Amino acid sequence: MTKRTFDVVVWGATGFTGRLVAEYMVRTYGIGGDITWAVAGRSASKLESLRKNIAGSDADGIPQIVADSQDETSLRNLVAATRVVCSTVGPYAMYGSLLVQFCAEQGTHYCDLAGEIHWMCDMMERHGAAAEASGARIVHSCGFDCIPSDLGTYFVQSQMQERHGVYATRVKGRVVNFAGGLSGGTFASMVSMMEEAKVNPGVLDLMADPYALNPPNLPRGDDGEDQTGARYDQDFHQWTAPFMMAGVNTRVVRRSHAQLGFPWGRHFVYDEAMLTGDGPGGFLRAMLSSAGAGLMAVVSAVSPVRRLLARVAPSPGEGPSLETIEKGFFEVDFLASHPEDLDCNLLVRVTGDRDPGYGATAKMIAECAVCLATDELESPSGFLTPAVAMGSQLVDRLVSKAGMTFSIR
């Protein structure tokens, strides 16, 4: 990589999540310290006021770069100035394509919070070869989707190997509990995906494909459709309901397995659901939650309903209150099945403080960016999942810096 001015540039720092990332960078890595970083966005005046708000009289110590998604020169300059672009500019399908192209071409590492599967597939197909050739590591989905799932599975499998010398043939991801809110940017990304599906029905087929993110021409596995209704889980002795992010998380975990060369076996399966408790109460919650998820999927496909939802949902730039962010948390369990001996099954719990989608996500993507910029990574270049790109080095960072835990129970 040619000499770069910055280790990390946070593009989209004036947005709801980007601001949280910038605040985390100030808190954790300081200003003018060993990690050189800058904020970037499309509006110079918004960047000025952000810097003043988060750093007060030290604001001048945070460099700013103006770059608009529609201005190619500004984007090329941004990409040339840094080792890593950390992008919170979404919907990604709307604003992110040129940036990914330039990062792939110029050998600049990249991380984002994308969950737009059709866009990620498109980027991989169009720029995969360029990234491999330039040395860039392009890593999508570095927030609550999909870090706990991808790293949780990776971690429980490495523990299984370390303790029992084998890999689990099955891992179940089970959301135990979480509290948080929704931002305007996330809502806009969901709407943008539905709009795309309306004009391009192939998008819905892609979203339904359990191996949508696997590299083409590689064997698929035994996983089927995502859970849609209430189900009793014999291992957890609880009822379960569909988890809204499973459609992205499971695809990323399966891509990790494929990119690692199928170490967990050709018949390895992974699924996700939300635990709702035992007894009639657990059953009722599972039924209600499944019905709610089903209803949401159906009504959000109807344009007038989407327009109605847009009136009550937060606008771009808005998100959960500070109190919701600070009181938020998440707990996700990963149960790994030993291939022969039930007594050797392993259960790992991954936890984090703060609202998972924003407070915790900001910490996750910031640590991904710093990890890509400064850690000695063994992974190849190209479009990689977080686990494949950064593996145990990222787990160590999330635990030591970002307040997450990965613990065997």
Ligand SMILES: NC(=O)c1ccc[n+]([C@@H]2O[C@H](COP(=O)([O-])OP(=O)(O)OC[C@H]3O[C@@H](n4cnc5c(N)ncnc54)[C@H](OP(=O)(O)O)[C@@H]3O)[C@@H](O)[C@H]2O)c1
């Ligand atoms: N995976 C996860 O766990 C997760 C969690 C949170 C968010 N997300 C995703 O992250 C993305 C951002 O969410 P958010 O709530 O932070 O959104 P947001 O508040 O609307 O922020 C969007 C950012 O993009 C910038 N932007 C818009 N158009 C631009 C353009 N043409 N050129 C350059 N910058 C432009 C905005 O700049 P201005 O300030 O100038 O308007 C703002 O900084 C969404 O796609 C969301 O789905 C994912």
